Amino acid sequence: xxxxxxxxxxxxxxxxxxxxxxxxxxxxxxxxxxxxxxxxxxxxxxxxxxxxxxxxxxxxxxxxxxxxxxxxxxxxxxxxxxxxxxxxxxxxxxxxxxxxxxxxxxxxxxxxxxxxxxxxxxxxxxxxxxxxxxxxxxxxxxxxxxxxxxxxxxxxxxxxxxxxxxxxxxxxxxxxxxxxxxxxxxxxxxxxxxxxxxxxxxxxxxxxxxxxxxxxxxxxxxxxxxxxxxxxxxxxxxxxxxxxxxxxxxxxxxxxxxxxxxxxxxxxxxxxxxxxxxxxxxxxxxxxxxxxxxxxxxxxxxxxxxxxxxxxxxxxxxxxxxxxxxxxxxxxxxxxxxxxxxxxxxxxxxxxxxxxxxxxxxxxxxxxxxxxxxxxxxxxxxxxxxxxxxxxxxxxxxxxxxxxxxxxxxx
Amino acid sequence: xxxxxxxxxxxxxxxxxxxxxxxxxxxxxxxxxxxxxxxxxxxxxxxxxxxxxxxxxxxxxxxxxxxxxxxxxxxxxxxxxxxxxxxxxxxxxxxxxxxxxxxxxxxxxxxxxxxxxxxxxxxxxxxxxxxxxxxxxxxxxxxxxxxxxxxxxxxxxxxxxxxxxxxxxxxxxxxxxxxxxxxxxxxxxxxxxxxxxxxxxxxxxxxxxxxxxxxxxxxxxxxxxxxxxxxxxxxxxxxxxxxxxxxxxxxxxxxxxxxxxxxxxxxxxxxxxxxxxxxxxxxxxxxxxxxxxxxxxxxxxxxxxxxxxxxxxxxxxxxxxxxxxxxxxxxxxxxxxxxxxxxxxxxxxxxxxxxxxxxxxxxxxxxxxxxxxxxxxxxxxxxxxxxxxxxxxxxxxxxxxxxx
Numbered sequence: 131x132x133x134x135x136x137x138x139x140x141x142x143x144x145x146x147x148x149x150x151x152x153x154x155x156x157x158x159x160x161x162x163x164x165x166x167x168x169x170x171x172x173x174x175x176x177x178x179x180x181x182x183x184x185x186x187x188x189x190x191x192x193x194x195x196x197x198x199x200x201x202x203x204x205x206x207x208x209x210x211x212x213x214x215x216x217x218x219x220x221x222x223x224x225x226x227x228x229x230x231x232x233x234x235x236x237x238x239x240x241x242x243x244x245x246x247x248x249x250x251x252x253x254x255x256x257x258x259x260x261x262x263x264x265x266x267x268x269x270x271x272x273x274x275x276x277x278x279x280x281x282x283x284x285x286x287x288x289x290x291x292x293x294x295x296x297x298x299x300x301x302x303x304x305x306x307x308x309x310x311x312x313x314x315x316x317x318x319x320x321x322x323x324x325x326x327x328x329x330x331x332x333x334x335x336x337x338x339x340x341x342x343x344x345x346x347x348x349x350x351x352x353x354x355x356x357x358x359x360x361x362x363x364x365x366x367x368x369x370x371x372x373x374x375x376x377x378x379x380x381x382x383x384x385x386x387x388x389x390x391x392x393x394x395x396x397x398x399x400x401x402x403x404x405x406x407x408x409x410x411x412x413x414x415x416x417x418x419x420x421x422x423x424x425x426x427x428x429x430x431x432x433x434x435x436x437x438x439x440x441x442x443x444x445x446x447x448x449x450x451x452x453x454x455x456x457x458x459x460x461x462x463x464x465x466x467x468x469x470x471x472x473x474x475x476x477x478x479x480x481x482x483x484x485x486x487x488x489x490x491x492x493x494x495x496x497x498x499x500x501x502x503x504x505x506x507x508x509x510x511x512x513x514x515x516x517x518x519x520x521x522x523x524x525x526x527x528x529x530x531x532x533x534x535x536x537x538x539x540x541x
Numbered sequence: 542x543x544x545x546x547x548x549x550x551x552x553x554x555x556x557x558x559x560x561x562x563x564x565x566x567x568x569x570x571x572x573x574x575x576x577x578x579x580x581x582x583x584x585x586x587x588x589x590x591x592x593x594x595x596x597x598x599x600x601x602x603x604x605x606x607x608x609x610x611x612x613x614x615x616x617x618x619x620x621x622x623x624x625x626x627x628x629x630x631x632x633x634x635x636x637x638x639x640x641x642x643x644x645x646x647x648x649x650x651x652x653x654x655x656x657x658x659x660x661x662x663x664x665x666x667x668x669x670x671x672x673x674x675x676x677x678x679x680x681x682x683x684x685x686x687x688x689x690x691x692x693x694x695x696x697x698x699x700x701x702x703x704x705x706x707x708x709x710x711x712x713x714x715x716x717x718x719x720x721x722x723x724x725x726x727x728x729x730x731x732x733x734x735x736x737x738x739x740x741x742x743x744x745x746x747x748x749x750x751x752x753x754x755x756x757x758x759x760x761x762x763x764x765x766x767x768x769x770x771x772x773x774x775x776x777x778x779x780x781x782x783x784x785x786x787x788x789x790x791x792x793x794x795x796x797x798x799x800x801x802x803x804x805x806x807x808x809x810x811x812x813x814x815x816x817x818x819x820x821x822x823x824x825x826x827x828x829x830x831x832x833x834x835x836x837x838x839x840x841x842x843x844x845x846x847x848x849x850x851x852x853x854x855x856x857x858x859x860x861x862x863x864x865x866x867x868x869x870x871x872x873x874x875x876x877x878x879x880x881x882x883x884x885x886x887x888x889x890x891x892x893x894x895x896x897x898x899x900x901x902x903x904x905x906x907x908x909x910x911x912x913x914x915x916x917x918x919x920x921x922x923x924x925x926x927x928x929x930x931x932x933x934x935x936x937x938x939x940x941x942x943x944x945x
C-alpha cells in the first residue's frame with residue numbers, strides 16, 4: 131500500500147511587461163518590452179525585476195530545495211517553469227538555470243507542462259494553444275532532457291474540455307483548484323478522474339493548506355500568525371487523516387518574494403519538510419508519482435472554468451471588463467495574418483503579448499471591493515496598462531501592413 | 542462659521558462647499574452661526590443662523606472690481622474707511638467688526654473660517670474668546686496665481702492666520718503641500734479633508750438639449766470625440782499645455798475637438814496659440830461664462846473632461862463631469878485626483894502623455910466606457926456627510942486640548 135504523501139508543486143513565472151508605450155511610439159519603435167532604456171527604475175523594467183526576484187527568491191529557494199534533496203531521499207517536488215521565465219533567466223540570471231538543471235538531474239524533481247507564454251490561448255485559439263504547449267515541452271526537453279507528463283494551464287484554469295484535450299494529447303495527469311462549490315462533500319485529498327476522459331487523472335489543490343503558506347504566512351493580522359512548522363505539520367496531518375495525499379500548490383515566488391525572507395518562510399518550509407518526513411509513514415510524491423500511486427476515488431466534472439485566483443476562482447481578473455476582452459480579441463484576431471508572415475521577430479512579439487499578465491494589469495474589479503492593494507501592477511492604473519497595450523497592438527498592425535501588406539490598420 | 546458666500550448667492554465652489562459642510566454638521570446636531578458679508582435671504586439654509594455682516598447686496602461684496610481693485614493696490618497701506626464700502630478691504634473690516642460683536646455676545650466652542658477673506662476675522666475672534674480656530678483652506682493665493690508669486694498682502698493674511706490656527710483643514714494633499722512648502726507650516730498641523738459632491742443637487746430631470754452645441758453634435762455624428770474644459774480661462778488652469786496636447790494629438794488622430802467653456806484673461810492668448818499651432822478649427826470657445834443649462838449640456842455633450850490645472854486645490858467640476866458621463870483625465874497637480882482611481886493622470890506639462898491619453902480614449906470604446914462607468918461608481922462612495930464627520934472628530938480633539 132502506498133504511503134500517505136504530500137505533493138509539492140511550485141509555479142515559476144515572470145512576464146515580459148510592456149513598457150510605457152505611447153501612440154507616438156507606434157510605427158516608430160518596436161521595443162515594447164524594453165522599459166530599461168526609458169524608465170530604468172520602473173517596475174516595468176523586466177531585467178531589473180528579474181534580477182531582484184532572482185536574489186530574493188529563485189537563488190535562495192533553489193538552494194533550499196537542493197539542500198532538502200540532499201538531506202532526504204524521500205523529498206520530491208514538482209515545478210512548472212514558463213518559457214518566458216526561462217528566456218529571461220538565460221539572459222539575466224543563467225546560474226538559476228544551472229541550479230534548476232542540477233535539481234532536476236536528481237530524478238526527484240518533475241517539470242510540469244504548460245503554455246510557453248503563460249497565456250490564455252486555450253480559450254481563444256486551439257491551434258496557438260497547442261503550439262505553445264509543444265514549444266514548452268521542447269524547451270524543457272532541450273534544457274533538462276526530460277519529457278513532461280502532467281499538465282497545468284495558466285492560473286490553474288481548468289474545465290472538462292481542457293481535461294479531455296489533455297487526455298487525448300497523452301498527459302497522464304492534470305492539475306486544478308480543489309474548490310468547495312465544485313467538490314461539495316468530496317475531499318481534495320484523493321486522485322480523481324475528470325468527467326468524460328479515459329486515462330488522465332486529476333490532482334486538486336488543497337487550497338486552505340496551500341494558501342496558509344502562500345497568502346497568509348506573513349500576515350500579522352491573521353489569527354494563526356505566527357505559523358510554525360509544528361502547527362502546520364499538525365494541520366496537514368489532521369487534514370489528511372486516512373486519505374491519500376495533500377496537494378500543496380503555490381507560486382514559486384511565495385518563497386522570498388510574496389513572503390519575504392524575514393517572515394521566516396524559508397526556515398519554516400525546511401522545518402516542515404523535516405518534520406513531515408521524520409514520520410516513516412509519510413512521504414512526498416511528484417505529480418506523476420501521485421497519479422501512478424492511487425486509483426481515482428471518483429469522477430469530477432467542472433463544466434465551467436475554475437482557476438486558483440481570487441475569491442471567485444474564475445477568470446474575471448483577466449477577462450472581467452471590456453478593456454480586457456477587447457485587448458484579447460485584438461491580439462488573437464491577428465493570428466492568421468501574423469503567422470502567414472513567417473517573420474520570427476513579429477511572431478515572437480505577438481506571442482509575448484499573449485502573456486496573461488498583460489490583461490491582469492487591466493483588471494478593475496478591485497475598485498469595487500475597495501481592495502486596490504490586493505493586486506500588484508507596474509502601471510499607474512488599469513487604464514494606463516490598457517493604453518500602452520493597445521498602442522503596441524497598433525504597432526503590430528502597422529508592421530503587418532507596411533512590411534507584409536496584410537491586415538489593415540483599423541485605427 | 543465664517544464664510545464669504547452661500548447658495549444661491551455663490552460664484553464658485555466655495556459657497557457650495559460651505560453650505561454642504563454646515564448642513565451636514567447641523568444634521569449631526571451642531572448649532573451653527575454662519576456669517577456672510579452681505580445682506581440677502583438664504584432659502585434652504587434654515588438649519589443654521591445666517592448672519593449678514595453688512596448691508597451690501599451680494600454682488601457688491603467684493604467691492605468695486607473684486608480684490609484686484611486698482612485703488613486697493615495703488616494705496617494698499619491706506620487706512621480703510623469703514624464708511625466707504627467700495628473696496629474689499631473695507632468690506633473685510635466691516636465683516637471683522639461684526640464678528641467681534643457676535644462673539645462678545647455668545648462665545649463659540651469652535652471658530653471655523655473658510656479661506657483668506659474671512660481669516661483675519663477668525664483670528665480676531667480667537668483672540669477675543671480663546672476658542673480654538675480652524676482655518677479651512679479651499680484655495681491659497683499661490684493656487685490663484687498659477688505658479689506666479691501672487692499678491693503679497695494676501696500672502697501675509699494667509700500666513701498669519703495659518704500660524705494662529707489651532708488646526709488647518711486642506712481640501713487635498715495638493716493644497717496641504719502648498720501650505721507646507723510655501724508657508725512653512727508644520728505638516729502635522731494640517732488635516733486633509735477632501736471635498737465631496739452632492740449628487741442630489743443635480744436635477745436629473747435635465748434632458749440633454751442637442752441644440753445648445755449643435756455644431757459639436759454634428760461633429761460627433763461624424764465620429765469626432767468631444768473633449769471638454771469648463772472653468773475660467775486663466776493661467777492657473779494650464780490651458781496652453783492642454784491646447785498644445787490637442788495639437789499634438791491631431792498629428793496622429795484628427796477627430797478630436799476641444800470645447801473651452803468659460804472666459805478669462807487668457808482667452809486671447811489661447812486663441813492666438815491655437816492658430817499658431819494650426820488647430821483653430823479644433824478648438825471651440827464659448828466665450829462666456831456658461832450657466833445652468835449650458836453647463837449641463839456641455840457636460841452631457843462631451844466624451845472626455847480634462848482638468849489641466851497647474852495647481853488646483855480640489856476641482857469639483859471633475860466630479861460633476863463624471864456625473865454626466867465623461868471619462869476623466871486629471872493633472873497630478875489637481876486635488877480631486879486624490880479621491881478617484883478610475884481616471885487617467887498626467888503632469889500638467891506632459892503634452893505627449895496627455896495627447897497619448899486623448900487618442901487612447903478617442904480610439905477605444907472599451908477604454909472610454911470603462912473610464913466613464915467606473916468613475917461613476919467611485920464618486921458615489923464619497924459624501925459631504927463624511928466631510929462633516931471628519932470635522933466633528935477634529936472639533937472634539939480641539940475641544941479636549943482646549944480644556945486641558
